[in-house]
Amino acid sequence: MMQGHRKPTARSLFRDQRGMSLMEVMIALLILALGVVVFLHIQRMQNANVRAKRNMNQAVQLIEKTVEELRVNIAQDRTNNFPPHDTTIVADGASLKVIVSDAYDTFGDLTKNARQLDITATWTAASGAPQTMTLRTYIARDY
Amino acid sequence: MRMRIHKNAIKSLYCVRTHTVERSEQGLTLVGLLIALTITAVIITGVVRLLSTSLDSTSENHSRLRMEQIAVRALSAISELIVQAGANLPAAEPSLSFSGNGDTLYVLRNPKGALFTFKFSVNNKRKVYVEDADPFLGATTVQRIIPPSTISQLTVSAYSAGDFISGVDTTNDSLRFSSLESYSAGEQIYLKQKDCIWLDSNTRELKHRILGTDLILAENVDSLQISFFELDGTATTVWTDIRTCSMRIVVSMGEKTHAIDRRILLRNRAYYDPIP
Numbered sequence: 335m336m337q338g339h340r341k342p343t344a345r346s347l348f349r350d351q352r353g354m355s356l357m358e359v360m361i362a363l364l365i366l367a368l369g370v371v372v373f374l375h376i377q378r379m380q381n382a383n384v385r386a387k388r389n390m391n392q393a394v395q396l397i398e399k400t401v402e403e404l405r406v407n408i409a410q411d412r413t414n415n416f417p418p419h420d421t422t423i424v425a426d427g428a429s430l431k432v433i434v435s436d437a438y439d440t441f442g443d444l445t446k447n448a449r450q451l452d453i454t455a456t457w458t459a460a461s462g463a464p465q466t467m468t469l470r471t472y473i474a475r476d477y
Numbered sequence: 478m479r480m481r482i483h484k485n486a487i488k489s490l491y492c493v494r495t496h497t498v499e500r501s502e503q504g505l506t507l508v509g510l511l512i513a514l515t516i517t518a519v520i521i522t523g524v525v526r527l528l529s530t531s532l533d534s535t536s537e538n539h540s541r542l543r544m545e546q547i548a549v550r551a552l553s554a555i556s557e558l559i560v561q562a563g564a565n566l567p568a569a570e571p572s573l574s575f576s577g578n579g580d581t582l583y584v585l586r587n588p589k590g591a592l593f594t595f596k597f598s599v600n601n602k603r604k605v606y607v608e609d610a611d612p613f614l615g616a617t618t619v620q621r622i623i624p625p626s627t628i629s630q631l632t633v634s635a636y637s638a639g640d641f642i643s644g645v646d647t648t649n650d651s652l653r654f655s656s657l658e659s660y661s662a663g664e665q666i667y668l669k670q671k672d673c674i675w676l677d678s679n680t681r682e683l684k685h686r687i688l689g690t691d692l693i694l695a696e697n698v699d700s701l702q703i704s705f706f707e708l709d710g711t712a713t714t715v716w717t718d719i720r721t722c723s724m725r726i727v728v729s730m731g732e733k734t735h736a737i738d739r740r741i742l743l744r745n746r747a748y749y750d751p752i753p
Contacts, residue, residue, distance in 0.1 A: 373531075374531055377532065377535055381534055384535070384538040384542050388538070388541065391542070395549055395737065402740060405741075409708060409720060409742050410708050410709070
């Protein structure tokens with residue numbers, strides 16, 4: 335009546351302790367390697383993104399600083415420092431090109447005391463590709 | 478006898494079979510196992526080091542980016558305020574510095590002052606038309622500046638406490654003042670807004686005039702220095718002479734620090750040049 339626990343035979347014992355085959359080990363290693371590779375790839379992409387953001391921040395910072403310095407210079411000497419000249423500035427791993435051109439009012443008339451500035455920051459991304467950011471603004475002097 | 482032979486045969490067979498199975502699945506020897514373990518340990522160490530380096534690099538980049546963002550945002554917000562400040566700059570000791578580690582910098586919600594020029598006068602002297610009345614909504618007091626012909630004739634008169642702006646009609650873009658003062662075309666008015674701030678050199682804080690919820694502008698600020706100058710670069714504390722401002726902010730995270738310098742030109746100021 336009672337269902338007795340079957341005594342393990344030597345055959346079943348050996349089958350249970352068989353371990354993994356070479357193929358199974360290789361598949362497990364492959365999965366592990368894939369996981370590591372994917373993780374490293376994600377990490378690398380994250381690093382690249384953060385570096386790109388830092389570069390962009392620095393470019394914005396550099397552009398703002400340059401424009402503000404130009405304004406201060408013009409205020410200090412509105413005769414000799416206006417209009418500003420085209421310049422190229424290299425700082426913090428970025429190159430900044432400032433192009434000065436005439437400015438026009440809403441009626442299309444040339445404004446005497448204002449100039450248009452096109453500022454382009456250029457830097458190299460981690461991938462080696464050149465990156466640029468351009469800002470157009472206007473700069474004026476007191477009458 | 479027959480039975481006995483039979484049992485021995487089975488036993489013999491069993492032993493042979495067992496021996497065969499054990500030999501085919503005997504596993505690694507101790508030396509083999511040690512070598513395998515060593516190789517595995519070397520590989521795992523390499524992988525862990527690689528991952529650790531990668532994580533460290535990411536963390537380092539993130540903290541640097543965070544520091545730079547804190548510094549840029551703080552400096553931009555302060556610049557924006559000071560650029561528009563004009564009339565309410567501190568009368569004395571405008572230089573400000575933080576010296577602690579990880580100071581928190583609180584800042585105000587609104588600029589402390591703004592300049593508006595009345596385009597024309599109207600018959601009803603208590604009602605003045607402006608281009609945009611919305612900015613006046615937060616104003617509690619005004620400062621009036623009458624354009625002088627020379628710097629020595631500069632006059633700045635602030636209204637008394639009872640002469641607050643009494644209301645703003647934004648529909649018609651006009652202002653009504655409780656003061657019975659006459660206003661003329663070309664007069665300039667500085668606003669003092671509710672959320673005005675000033676720089677307190679004693680407590681080394683950017684202070685809020687009305688107690689309320691302050692916005693945290695930046696954390697982990699190690700130092701902030703603000704100095705004001707005349708156009709020729711001479712340091713000054715006289716607000717009517719202030720034309721430029723130099724700022725330096727240092728932000729730290731752990732042992733790393735990041736500093737940004739900026740020089741700005743104040744846009745709003747009392748007119749001391751002759752009006753053309």
